[in-house]
Amino acid sequence: MIKVLFFARLQEELGKDNMELDTAGWTIDELKNWLEAEYNLDGVTQTMTAVNEEFTDGSHILASGDTVAFIPPVSGG
Amino acid sequence: MENRYAKQELFSPIGREGQNLLQTKHILIMGAGALGSANAEMLVRAGIGKVTIIDRDIVESSNLHRQQLYTEKEAEKHTPKAIAAKERLQQINQDTKIDAFVLDADAANLEKLIRNVNLIIDGTDNFDIRFILNDLSQKHQIPWIFGASAGSFGMTYTFIPGKTPCLHCLFPSIPGIGMSCDSSGIIGPAIQMTASYQTTEAMKWLTENEEALRTSLLFFDIWHGQQQTIGMNKGKNKECLSCGNNRAYPYLNQSETAHIDVLCGRDTVQIRPSSKKKYDFSHIAKHLQSHGNVKSNNYVLTCLYRDYRIAVFHDGRVLIHGTKKKDEAKSIYHEFFAETNLNLVTKE
Numbered sequence: 001m002i003k004v005l006f007f008a009r010l011q012e013e014l015g016k017d018n019m020e021l022d023t024a025g026w027t028i029d030e031l032k033n034w035l036e037a038e039y040n041l042d043g044v045t046q047t048m049t050a051v052n053e054e055f056t057d058g059s060h061i062l063a064s065g066d067t068v069a070f071i072p073p074v075s076g077g
Numbered sequence: 078m079e080n081r082y083a084k085q086e087l088f089s090p091i092g093r094e095g096q097n098l099l100q101t102k103h104i105l106i107m108g109a110g111a112l113g114s115a116n117a118e119m120l121v122r123a124g125i126g127k128v129t130i131i132d133r134d135i136v137e138s139s140n141l142h143r144q145q146l147y148t149e150k151e152a153e154k155h156t157p158k159a160i161a162a163k164e165r166l167q168q169i170n171q172d173t174k175i176d177a178f179v180l181d182a183d184a185a186n187l188e189k190l191i192r193n194v195n196l197i198i199d200g201t202d203n204f205d206i207r208f209i210l211n212d213l214s215q216k217h218q219i220p221w222i223f224g225a226s227a228g229s230f231g232m233t234y235t236f237i238p239g240k241t242p243c244l245h246c247l248f249p250s251i252p253g254i255g256m257s258c259d260s261s262g263i264i265g266p267a268i269q270m271t272a273s274y275q276t277t278e279a280m281k282w283l284t285e286n287e288e289a290l291r292t293s294l295l296f297f298d299i300w301h302g303q304q305q306t307i308g309m310n311k312g313k314n315k316e317c318l319s320c321g322n323n324r325a326y327p328y329l330n331q332s333e334t335a336h337i338d339v340l341c342g343r344d345t346v347q348i349r350p351s352s353k354k355k356y357d358f359s360h361i362a363k364h365l366q367s368h369g370n371v372k373s374n375n376y377v378l379t380c381l382y383r384d385y386r387i388a389v390f391h392d393g394r395v396l397i398h399g400t401k402k403k404d405e406a407k408s409i410y411h412e413f414f415a416e417t418n419l420n421l422v423t424k425e
């Protein structure tokens with residue numbers, strides 16, 4: 001299983017802060033596209049991604065036991 | 078009597094030596110809004126040698142809940158933030174040299190101001206200007222400390238050229254939908270927390286405690302007490318156009334076009350004409366006063382018009398307060414500042 005953590009705006013849009021998904025073998029980009037379609041999750045494709053607390057690009061392939069975090073960019077100040 | 082920095086020198090990673098270093102250092106704070114104010118105050122109190130602070134905006138009453146350098150008096154007088162910041166900072170510490178610029182920063186004018194700067198602090202509210210800062214940081218090998226805050230969230234990272242990834246590595250293009258003060262609101266503590274992390278990193282760099290710098294990107298939610306760090310071991314992109322092997326600094330070479338921006342956190346649209354102007358306020362006042370009450374100080378002329386307040390700067394920038402809609406702002410702008418009218422009120 002893959003644990004997916006959602007932060008900030010994504011949490012509000014989803015109404016929860018994490019999910020367990022059976023998506024080992026998927027790339028990050030595939031996971032993002034699926035989430036966007038399945039949950040109508042606006043802009044998840046533009047979020048920063050960490051796998052096991054390390055910055056990761058979209059081509060990374062997920063392995064069982066990974067924890068993925070999606071963090072939307074903050075721009076204000 | 079103890080010297081004013083005695084307690085800071087007692088903190089062993091800084092010490093007397095670090096304090097002496099700090100007093101020789103020069104930082105540039107880009108933006109004198111909430112993050113800029115908070116960083117500036119902490120670093121000036123800490124005894125930094127010189128601060129260059131840049132902001133394009135004027136103080137508004139809706140800033141006061143989070144922008145700590147400003148008071149009601151300045152909101153009433155529409156004082157430019159850079160000017161109000163300098164005045165307050167100089168009252169706090171007269172030994173710090175402070176250069177303040179009321180300026181709509183772009184790649185060209187910023188590049189002139191970063192000479193001899195040891196560090197850049199991000200007090201901006203948008204990614205367009207951060208991508209310019211990032212390219213300048215890479216080109217001139219000056220570190221910068223990214224900070225951003227919205228709602229109860231904050232995000233910060235310390236970019237060190239030649240060592241860490243750069244902003245452009247982390248975002249292949251400018252993020253289109255960052256969380257802003259407009260979409261999420263903002264509370265003061267989220268600002269203070271973000272700025273505290275930024276200032277702490279600045280102190281490490283400026284007192285030459287480089288090994289103590291945080292290497293991860295930090296994201297937090299101060300309302301829910303959550304924090305997430307992102308390690309950057311895999312962040313660097315060798316093909317990056319800003320910091321990679323074939324770098325081109327793409328954000329330093331943008332063409333001059335008119336810009337319309339919705340300003341963060343309030344009912345204001347900024348319009349920047351395609352070329353710099355040199356407005357003579359007395360001409361503009363004559364032109365505008367048949368439409369509404371006109372006031373001016375050395376920096377800005379304001380006119381109350383219908384439900385809007387129009388603020389005009391010498392360089393041709395215009396802020397339309399009272400709307401978040403670009404089209405609405407544009408039509409008001411064109412009522413008074415259509416290019417034909419501009420010629421009438423422009424003194425070359």
Ligand SMILES: [Zn+2]
Nearest residue numbers: 243246317320
């Ligand atoms: Zn880069």
